[in-house]
Amino acid sequence: MVEPSARRIALLCAQVPGEIVEACGLEPWAISGREETAADAALPQNLCSLVRRAAALLRPAATPGLAAVVLSDSCHPLLRLHDHLQAGGGAVPVLLLRVPRRSDAPAVAFFREELERLARSLESLGGRYPDDQTLAAAVAAGAHRRQARSAFLAATLANDGPELTAELLRGLEAHAPLPEALLAAAPLVGGPARPRLLLAGSCFVSGELIRVLGELGAAVVAVDACGYARHGDAAAEPPAGADPWSALAEGWLARPPCPRSEDAGSRATAAAALAAAGAIDAVLYLRTACCTPQGYDLARWRRRLQTAGVPFCAVEADSPAWSQPRLLTRLEAFVESLARRPGARCAAG
Amino acid sequence: MAAKAVLVDGQGAIVSWAVQDSGIDHRAAAAEVASRALAGAGLTLADVAGAVGTGYGRRSVPFAGRTLTEITCHARGANALDPACRAVIDIGGQDSKVIRIDERGDVEDFAMNDRCAAGTGRFLEVMAGRLGIGPQEAGRLALQAESVARISSVCTVFAESEVVGLIAAGEDRATILRGLCRSVSARVAAMAAGIGLRPPAMMTGGVALNPAVVVALGELLGTPLVVPQHPQIVGALGAALLAREEAKRRG
Numbered sequence: 001m002v003e004p005s006a007r008r009i010a011l012l013c014a015q016v017p018g019e020i021v022e023a024c025g026l027e028p029w030a031i032s033g034r035e036e037t038a039a040d041a042a043l044p045q046n047l048c049s050l051v052r053r054a055a056a057l058l059r060p061a062a063t064p065g066l067a068a069v070v071l072s073d074s075c076h077p078l079l080r081l082h083d084h085l086q087a088g089g090g091a092v093p094v095l096l097l098r099v100p101r102r103s104d105a106p107a108v109a110f111f112r113e114e115l116e117r118l119a120r121s122l123e124s125l126g127g128r129y130p131d132d133q134t135l136a137a138a139v140a141a142g143a144h145r146r147q148a149r150s151a152f153l154a155a156t157l158a159n160d161g162p163e164l165t166a167e168l169l170r171g172l173e174a175h176a177p178l179p180e181a182l183l184a185a186a187p188l189v190g191g192p193a194r195p196r197l198l199l200a201g202s203c204f205v206s207g208e209l210i211r212v213l214g215e216l217g218a219a220v221v222a223v224d225a226c227g228y229a230r231h232g233d234a235a236a237e238p239p240a241g242a243d244p245w246s247a248l249a250e251g252w253l254a255r256p257p258c259p260r261s262e263d264a265g266s267r268a269t270a271a272a273a274l275a276a277a278g279a280i281d282a283v284l285y286l287r288t289a290c291c292t293p294q295g296y297d298l299a300r301w302r303r304r305l306q307t308a309g310v311p312f313c314a315v316e317a318d319s320p321a322w323s324q325p326r327l328l329t330r331l332e333a334f335v336e337s338l339a340r341r342p343g344a345r346c347a348a349g
Numbered sequence: 350m351a352a353k354a355v356l357v358d359g360q361g362a363i364v365s366w367a368v369q370d371s372g373i374d375h376r377a378a379a380a381e382v383a384s385r386a387l388a389g390a391g392l393t394l395a396d397v398a399g400a401v402g403t404g405y406g407r408r409s410v411p412f413a414g415r416t417l418t419e420i421t422c423h424a425r426g427a428n429a430l431d432p433a434c435r436a437v438i439d440i441g442g443q444d445s446k447v448i449r450i451d452e453r454g455d456v457e458d459f460a461m462n463d464r465c466a467a468g469t470g471r472f473l474e475v476m477a478g479r480l481g482i483g484p485q486e487a488g489r490l491a492l493q494a495e496s497v498a499r500i501s502s503v504c505t506v507f508a509e510s511e512v513v514g515l516i517a518a519g520e521d522r523a524t525i526l527r528g529l530c531r532s533v534s535a536r537v538a539a540m541a542a543g544i545g546l547r548p549p550a551m552m553t554g555g556v557a558l559n560p561a562v563v564v565a566l567g568e569l570l571g572t573p574l575v576v577p578q579h580p581q582i583v584g585a586l587g588a589a590l591l592a593r594e595e596a597k598r599r600g
Contacts, residue, residue: 333420337456
């Protein structure tokens with residue numbers, strides 16, 4: 001569907017559906033936060049580190065083929081970035097997509113109109129306004145990807161299932177191919193007993209973090225973080241003949257909530273249920289430095305998990321690099337505390 | 350920064366200990382402080398059944414059988430000194446940490462400040478230096494103050510400017526020092542509130558030797574703090590006890 005000479009459209013944050021960009025015959029490029037880049041020096045130091053790092057990428061010189069940027073209105077830093085790029089800080093057109101924080105009927109209707117508006121804007125930038133058949137195909141493909149990732153997550157959460165590796169983590173990213181062959185070959189957690197972790201929060205959850213935690217003696221079995229598939233995503237392909245615009249809007253807003261959503265607290269409740277079911281032993285929450293939604297979200301998670309008696313640790317990072325001694329000490333201390341808990345899977349050290 | 354070594358016997362009692370400046374060569378400092386502690390007991394490294402390295406330089410202890418973070422070790426050490434403690438507040442030269450512990454001395458939750466000098470011993474050292482007072486004397490002098498200077502800056506650099514301004518305005522040194530001690534305590538108390546501290550709490554680290562900080566922190570937390578006789582070695586004591594446990598498990 002994406003033409004070989006398709007122009008690249010950067011998407012930030014993960015709330016922007018790539019399906020609409022694909023349907024317009026353009027190439028969606030979801031900025032994950034894990035790119036190897038330094039922060040843009042033109043933006044304030046106390047602005048979200050994800051936004052500052054993303055800003056450095058949003059120039060054709062840094063990203064060949066970049067034709068436009070679509071930003072969601074998820075948070076204040078993204079709106080600041082939008083203003084910054086519009087005021088001349090960027091070299092390509094920047095579009096703003098307003099994404100509701102709810103999933104009820106009025107929100108779906110509003111979002112449907114927003115998606116149509118986005119498609120018209122992309123058309124003016126060299127895209128093709130999609131007919132219903134084209135959009136329906138893109139929506140179905142997106143739903144299929146979500147279904148595959150849900151099945152993937154169910155496998156890693158199963159008792160003594162495979163642990164997540166850096167390579168498998170890639171398969172959970174939006175628009176990344178699912179490494180089914182890797183899943184079949186993934187190491188099983190049920191070898192040497194190690195505490196099983198769920199990583200939540202920031203997009204700075206990365207393969208390097210998983211590797212670091214592995215070296216410290218923990219196994220990552222689940223991820224519930226920005227930019228990744230989240231467990232509990234009951235994705236379904238829209239029924240044949242359904243209005244594809246409404247189907248995309250409704251399906252998108254029905255995804256598991258993120259920190260900006262009204263029902264964001266349900267994520268922590270879901271994690272507590274996983275712990276109660278024995279699928280995970282503890283939760284590690286990573287907060288992006290200077291991220292306000294995650295600041296509130298972190299408090300929800302801490303409160304909910306402490307009430308449920310689930311071991312919980314939070315660390316703050318401003319990049320996906322996890323080898324700093326400051327961060328390593330925190331991660332190491334948390335894994336040590338898990339190993340020493342009564343009934344721990346592994347012997348206390 | 351200081352290097353510490355603690356030697357315990359088979360029953361977990363302290364046999365000998367030593368503290369010294371760590372300098373920039375952590376490996377050399379580890380070997381030297383261990384030698385001093387061993388010499389104090391008339392022993393050599395060959396007499397040691399096990400060793401644990403902890404702290405920032407924990408991977409620079411060549412004779413350590415394993416490493417554990419200072420969080421785990423402080424918790425264990427505090428529990429050994431006072432099993433009733435349910436919290437540890439450690440203010441060292443370069444960082445501060447608060448740890449909530451259970452009845453076994455295991456870590457339930459923790460918070461650290463290791464990216465800003467404010468709230469650490471370094472802050473007090475710099476400020477005391479500005480006032481021409483040694484860090485040992487600063488706490489005693491601060492307790493003599495009848496009022497508390499308000500230090501509004503949270504940054505060490507800007508707080509230093511404030512102190513200079515207070516000196517120039519003729520403010521009493523004791524009053525300034527008491528304000529500085531309160532400033533450090535406020536930073537740490539905020540961390541403690543973040544993890545839900547449960548009393549009784551033990552204060553460890555070199556700053557626990559500053560009575561003004563101990564008083565101010567106790568006031569802010571609403572509970573008096575337990576201060577062991579040698580607060581700066583609690584982490585090393587915990588490491589020694591954990592090494593003992595490991596050696597017993599190995600037989």
